[in-house]
Amino acid sequence: MKRFDISVVGELNADLILYGLPATLEPEREHLAETFAITLGSSSAIFAHNISLLGSRVGFTSCIGGDPLGNFCVDRLQESGVDISGVKVLSGKTTGVTVILPLSKQRQILTYLGTTLDLQFAHLDLNYLRSASHFHLSSFFLLRGLRPRIPDLFSQMKKSGLTTSLDTNDDPEDLWADDVKSALKSVDIFLPNEREARKLAGTADVQSALDVLAQLVPIVVIKCGPEGAMARRGKDQFRVPSMPVQPVDTVGAGDSFNAGFLHKFILRANLEACLEYGNAVAALSTTRAGGTEALRDQHHRESFLQTPAGQRKGGIP
C-alpha cells in the first residue's frame, strides 16, 4: 500500500480577515474593524487541510518563508493530519498573505504572493510525490516559478501510475495561455469553476465549455456556485444541485468541493456520489468564516455531513 492517498502541490499562505468595517473606506482615515481572524488561506492548503479531515492521507509540498505566518500555516496543516515534510522553508523570504475586507456589499481582497512565486521544480521530491495513489495541483497561474515545469510534472506523475487532478483557479492576467492545455494532456480530472471553464474553452456558455473541455480531459467537473456542479465523462453528463445552506462566507468553497469530490474519487465512488459529496463539503465550508473553520470543528463537520439535506437547518455563524 502507498504511504499517502494523495500528494498535493501548491501555495501556502494565511488569510487575514477584518470584519465589521465601515461600508466605504476613505483614503488617509483610520477605519476600525469589529473583529479580526487569522485563518489558513490559499487554495491548495485549504484543499489539503479539508481532504485530510475527511479521512484521506495527504502529503503536502509547498514553500514558506522563515516567518511566523508561515509557521502558523504549517501548524494548521499539521493539526488536520497533513504530512508537511514536503514544505520547504526559504529563510530570508516572506510567506504570502491575503487580506480580506468584507465590506457591506462586496469584498476587497488584497494578496501578496510572497513565497508562492518561489516554488521551483528543484524543491520537489518526486519520490515523495509518487508515494501516493493520486496527485493534485492547485493554482496553476500563481505558481510562477513552477509553471514552466507543471506540464512535465503532471506527465511524470501519470507515467508513475498516479491518477491526477488540476484546479487552475483564476488567471489574474486573464490570458489562459496554451501551457494549461499542455498540462491537461496528463490530467484525469479537471475542476474549474464556471467562469474559468468558459475562459479556458473560449466559449460563451458553460455547456459549450463542458463539450470543449471533455475533448481534452477524461473527467471534467465544473463548479457552478449556488447551482451546484456538473460533470462530463465521455458521453455521460451529470448535474447535481448544491446543498441548501445560508452561506456565511464562500471563501474556499471551490477547494472544499474538490476535497469532497476527490476524497470519494480516491475511494472509487461513482461520479454522481463524488459530485454529491463535493457539494456537501463545499456547503459545509460556507457555514463558517474562511475556508477551513467549518471543517476544523469536528462536531459541526460530522453532524453536518451525516444530516440528510432536507433536515439541515442552514449555516451556523
Ligand SMILES: Nc1ncnc2c1ncn2[C@@H]1O[C@H](COP(=O)(O)OP(=O)(O)O)[C@@H](O)[C@H]1O
Ligand atoms: N450559496 C451556496 N449554497 C450552497 N453551496 C454553494 C453555494 N455557493 C457555492 N457552493 C458550493 O461550492 C462549490 C464551489 O463554488 P464556486 O463558487 O463555483 O467555486 P470557486 O470557489 O472555485 O469559485 C459549488 O459547486 C457548490 O457546491
Ligand SMILES: [Mg+2]
Ligand atoms: Mg476555485
